Amino acid sequence: MTTTAPLAIPPPLPLTDLTSCGGCAAKLGADLLAQALAGLGAETAPAELIAGLHPPDDAAAWLVAPDLAIIGTLDFFPPIVDDPFTFGEIAAANALSDVFAMGGRVLFALSIAAFPEELPPETLGAVFAGASAKVREAGGVLAGGHTIRDPEPKYGLAVTGAGHPDHLLRKGAAEPGDVLLFTKRLGTGLLVSGRRQGRTHEADFEAAIDQMRTLNRPAAEALVATGARAATDVTGFGLLGHGLEMARGSGTRFVFRSSAMPVLDGALELARAGVETGGAAHNRRFVASALEVGPGVTPELVTLAHDPQTSGGLLAAVSPALLPEVEAAFGRAGVAFARIGRVEAAAPPGVALV
Numbered sequence: 001m002t003t004t005a006p007l008a009i010p011p012p013l014p015l016t017d018l019t020s021c022g023g024c025a026a027k028l029g030a031d032l033l034a035q036a037l038a039g040l041g042a043e044t045a046p047a048e049l050i051a052g053l054h055p056p057d058d059a060a061a062w063l064v065a066p067d068l069a070i071i072g073t074l075d076f077f078p079p080i081v082d083d084p085f086t087f088g089e090i091a092a093a094n095a096l097s098d099v100f101a102m103g104g105r106v107l108f109a110l111s112i113a114a115f116p117e118e119l120p121p122e123t124l125g126a127v128f129a130g131a132s133a134k135v136r137e138a139g140g141v142l143a144g145g146h147t148i149r150d151p152e153p154k155y156g157l158a159v160t161g162a163g164h165p166d167h168l169l170r171k172g173a174a175e176p177g178d179v180l181l182f183t184k185r186l187g188t189g190l191l192v193s194g195r196r197q198g199r200t201h202e203a204d205f206e207a208a209i210d211q212m213r214t215l216n217r218p219a220a221e222a223l224v225a226t227g228a229r230a231a232t233d234v235t236g237f238g239l240l241g242h243g244l245e246m247a248r249g250s251g252t253r254f255v256f257r258s259s260a261m262p263v264l265d266g267a268l269e270l271a272r273a274g275v276e277t278g279g280a281a282h283n284r285r286f287v288a289s290a291l292e293v294g295p296g297v298t299p300e301l302v303t304l305a306h307d308p309q310t311s312g313g314l315l316a317a318v319s320p321a322l323l324p325e326v327e328a329a330f331g332r333a334g335v336a337f338a339r340i341g342r343v344e345a346a347a348p349p350g351v352a353l354v
Contacts, residue, residue: 016079050168055172061102069163071161071163072296075095078152086125089130089236090212092109092133092157095157096157099138100216100233101231105163106161108140109131110156112157113145113147114151114153115153145158158176169228171249174252175230176267177343179318180317183336184234185263186264190270190275190276190304190307203246208264214311226322238309239315243351247343252346253340253344258294268300277307283307294351
């Protein structure tokens with residue numbers, strides 16, 4: 001009797017092989033986006049819309065009652081990792097972050113998905129499962145969504161949250177004299193780009209993955225509880241790009257201390273070797289006219305400050321009077337943070353890296 005060998009089943013195609021870039025590095029450049037959105041939202045908006053495009057903020061907020069605002073946002077991008085469950089976690093954590101950057105709590109989320117039909121159903125299911133787990137961790141529920149065919153996979157969430165209108169965190173609430181605090185570490189774009197080139201150490205990449213799937217919920221709750229009012233999350237436009245948005249919103253100058261920027265292991269080495277994402281070039285153009293770089297700042301630190309972040313940390317401007325309470329609250333919540341600069345009076349608004 002002869003036996004037939006079982007058919008060999010090819011391993012699943014790595015998700016990142018289907019993309020040209022991934023994560024927040026895939027965002028349309030801030031320079032191009034600013035041109036496309038010029039004037040949009042400047043028309044008279046209903047009084048109930050207390051956050052939106054004019055001035056721009058991390059999410060939209062609609063006043064439902066004197067003590068309740070509904071927060072809405074969405075975010076999606078191509079895979080940044082090959083494991084589908086982890087991709088779902090990171091994409092979800094990144095999308096949920098905008099609600100936390102506004103000081104809100106998550107209610108529910110809807111999937112936004114685009115996948116090749118050739119992907120196994122198990123792969124799609126793992127992406128959804130990873131996202132669902134992260135939404136539950138955020139305090140909400142994944143309640144549905146929409147999926148289309150696309151040769152390049154993409155995934156994200158439309159998130160609905162809520163918050164007290166008097167306690168929202170806003171981009172434009174910074175004041176001269178505030179201290180700049182940043183949670184998480186910089187360098188995810190460099191490490192992901194380096195990985196595609198085979199130049200990132202595996203341990204460094206795994207540390208970046210762990211950070212990217214970590215929620216900003218504890219940091220946001222600590223800021224709201226202590227009375228802080230100015231914050232944003234640092235994602236695709238990099239530290240300088242998002243800092244510039246806050247500076248322009250508040251009519252101030254954000255001065256970042258390059259030596260104080262927290263950095264993921266391996267990121268600076270990659271920057272010194274010339275690794276940089278395509279998104280960083282857009283970020284450089286976006287801030288160029290408003291940026292001052294000190295004479296002692298090394299090129300790799302300039303690269304780090306422009307680096308697009310995926311599911312990055314919160315950048316908060318905190319008054320000196322609140323600083324001890326905020327830092328103590330971060331400590332109780334287990335939130336790592338660094339003091340990375342200060343807010344100055346300025347006209348016109350801008351950013352500096354010193």
